[in-house]
Amino acid sequence: xxxxxxxxxxxxxxxxxxxxxxxxxxxxxxxxxxxxxxxxxxxxxxxxxxxxxxxxxxxxxxxxxxxxxxxxxxxxxxxxxxxxxxxxxxxxxxxxxxxxxxxxxxxxxxxxxxxxxxxxxxxxxxxxxxxxxxxxxxxxxxxxxxxxxxxxxxxxxxxxxxxxxxxxxxxxxxxxxxxxxxxxxxxxxxxxxxxxxxxxxxxxxxxxxxxxxxxxxxxxxxxxxxxxxxxxxxxxxxxxxxxxxxxxxxxxxxxxxxxxxxxxxxxxxxxxxxxxxxxxxxxxxxxxxxxxxxxxxxxxxxxxxxxxxxxxxxxxxxxxxxxxxxxxxxxxxxxxxxxxxxxxxxxxxxxxxxxxxxxxxxxxxxxxxxxxxxxxxxxxxxxxxxxxxxxxxxxxxxxxxxxxxxxxxxxxxxxxxxx
Numbered sequence: 001x002x003x004x005x006x007x008x009x010x011x012x013x014x015x016x017x018x019x020x021x022x023x024x025x026x027x028x029x030x031x032x033x034x035x036x037x038x039x040x041x042x043x044x045x046x047x048x049x050x051x052x053x054x055x056x057x058x059x060x061x062x063x064x065x066x067x068x069x070x071x072x073x074x075x076x077x078x079x080x081x082x083x084x085x086x087x088x089x090x091x092x093x094x095x096x097x098x099x100x101x102x103x104x105x106x107x108x109x110x111x112x113x114x115x116x117x118x119x120x121x122x123x124x125x126x127x128x129x130x131x132x133x134x135x136x137x138x139x140x141x142x143x144x145x146x147x148x149x150x151x152x153x154x155x156x157x158x159x160x161x162x163x164x165x166x167x168x169x170x171x172x173x174x175x176x177x178x179x180x181x182x183x184x185x186x187x188x189x190x191x192x193x194x195x196x197x198x199x200x201x202x203x204x205x206x207x208x209x210x211x212x213x214x215x216x217x218x219x220x221x222x223x224x225x226x227x228x229x230x231x232x233x234x235x236x237x238x239x240x241x242x243x244x245x246x247x248x249x250x251x252x253x254x255x256x257x258x259x260x261x262x263x264x265x266x267x268x269x270x271x272x273x274x275x276x277x278x279x280x281x282x283x284x285x286x287x288x289x290x291x292x293x294x295x296x297x298x299x300x301x302x303x304x305x306x307x308x309x310x311x312x313x314x315x316x317x318x319x320x321x322x323x324x325x326x327x328x329x330x331x332x333x334x335x336x337x338x339x340x341x342x343x344x345x346x347x348x349x350x351x352x353x354x355x356x357x358x359x360x361x362x363x364x365x366x367x368x369x370x371x372x373x374x375x376x377x378x379x380x381x382x383x384x385x386x387x388x389x390x391x392x393x394x395x396x397x398x399x400x401x402x403x404x405x406x407x408x409x410x411x412x413x414x415x416x417x418x419x
Contacts, residue, residue: 005215006223007197011207012375017368018094020102020203022210023376024109024219026083026195027232030076032164036171036179037187038074038083043131044184046072046085048117048124061108065101066090070112076169077377078234078311083191085113088368091204102205106213114218116188122181132176139173146254147303150416151318154258157244157412158314165236165312192222196232198379202372234380235266236312245413255323256416257301257330260316261337261408267310268381273392274400275315278340279308280353281401283317287352289336289345290317300329315408323418330413343402350401354393361389 028034052058062068068089075082089105092098117124142148152168159166170176197219201210214220240262265275283290283306290304303320321329339345364370378384 004220005211006220007199007214008379009199009207009211009214010201010375010379011205011210012200012202012371013205013207014202014368014371015204017203018091019088019368020091020205021086021088021201021368021372022105022109023198023200023372024085024113025198025200025376026191027077027080027198028191028195029232030079030081030164032167032171033175034081034187035074035167035169036175037184038081038191039135039170040128040132040176040179040184041188041191042072042074042083043135044123044128045112045116045188046070047131048127049111050115050117051111053117053124058112065104065108066095068101068105068108070108072112074169079165079236080232080234081169083195085109093204102209103213106210106217110217110219114222118185122185125181128181128184132179135170136173136176139168139170139176142168146250146252146416146418147256147318147320149248150256150258150414151316153246153248153416154260154316154412154414157246157414158260158262159238160241160244196230197223198376200372200376200379202368202375231380234311236314238262238313240409241411243410243413247415247417249417249419252418253322254416255321255326255418256414257319257321257326257333258316258412258414258416259330259333259410260314260412261410262313263308263315263404263408264313265310265404265407266313271400271404272310274396274404275308275310276357277350277353277393277396278401278405279306279315280357281345281349282306282315282336282340284353285356287349289339290319290333293336294319294329294332298328298332300325300332304333326415326417337405337408340401340405341408343398345398347398350396350398354396358390358393361393 047055047058052061062070066089068087070087072083072085075084087105087109089101092100117127156166199214263275265271280288282288283304285291290306294304295301301319301321304317306315306317308315317333319329364374
């Protein structure tokens with residue numbers, strides 16, 4: 001029988017939660033010119049529709065759906081920009097008379113996405129201006145968060161100012177203010193015509209019923225013949241360069257030091273688990289090399305941690321320090337990385353990291369949101385069984401981590417200097 005659903009559907013069946021989750025994801029290659037438009041669309045489509053023209057009306061409808069929660073947001077998923085609509089609603093087994101909410105939930109989602117508060121090829125002017133102003137104000141406040149600002153600036157140094165991956169996911173203040181109402185509505189129509197759409201559900205749901213209901217939506221009619229089997233490659237392309245450095249001066253006592261390097265090991269690679277464990281040992285916990293040696297022993301930082309982005313092949317160290325300690329802190333951070341490159345850490349530290357990451361992974365199975373997120377991510381690659389995941393984590397050796405970190409190349413250093 002021919003599939004009449006014109007977008008992808010993944011269902012993660014589980015009976016252990018009191019709620020269900022459904023995501024509708026619009027996916028396109030990340031482009032700097034579209035960041036602000038997609039962020040504004042999340043504002044417009046996530047809060048209003050033709051039949052629910054106010055936030056109060058949306059809230060009332062969600063209350064009627066036994067306290068369902070709904071929202072729209074944008075997220076960076078490697079090389080892709082995802083506009084995600086997410087609704088969480090009660091498992092019918094825990095409702096009076098076991099009422100089946102799924103038909104009304106699908107109808108609500110369809111209204112919010114397919115029937116925006118718009119007429120004559122433009123959104124409601126008053127609502128558009130208000131949401132544009134709110135988003136502009138939010139982006140302006142980023143300047144006041146020096147640690148976050150430093151993370152954005154080191155990203156720009158890492159990728160280069162002209163690269164699509166260098167910008168904040170919500171776009172710049174200038175980009176947000178430059179979007180006009182009609183161009184946003186035109187982009188909305190373009191998104192419906194060009195984006196890949198993937199629905200992900202997790203919980204105690206019937207895939208057959210869910211598919212049948214989605215087939216009847218206006219969204220499915222709009223997306224007629226848009227179904228594609230071409231799964232995007234999430235890996236961010238990158239060419240190493242010389243180290244880019246910059247200093248930004250701030251008023252206040254806080255100084256930040258951010259260092260970002262290229263680690264050409266990606267999610268799904270054979271060396272992925274070694275990179276994951278290496279990052280954890282470097283700066284992923286209070287038992288890490290950075291925390292113990294830079295913060296505790298040398299007292300050079302009041303905050304220090306590392307982050308590994310496995311879709312971008314990027315490892316970043318961020319610290320909060322006193323301005324007078326910036327050179328000494330940078331030198332000591334480099335020394336901790338050198339320990340990993342030389343395999344100079346204990347088996348005890350490695351086993352502790354394995355246990356911690358395994359416990360984190362297993363605890364995620366107790367979260368419906370984590371289950372849904374994993375299901376979405378696995379859409380882009382072959383699912384890995386729980387048994388294989390644990391086996392590959394446990395098999396990593398000190399030598400494996402050493403071989404991975406020998407590939408790490410520093411690319412960017414940013415200092416946010418408090419004065």
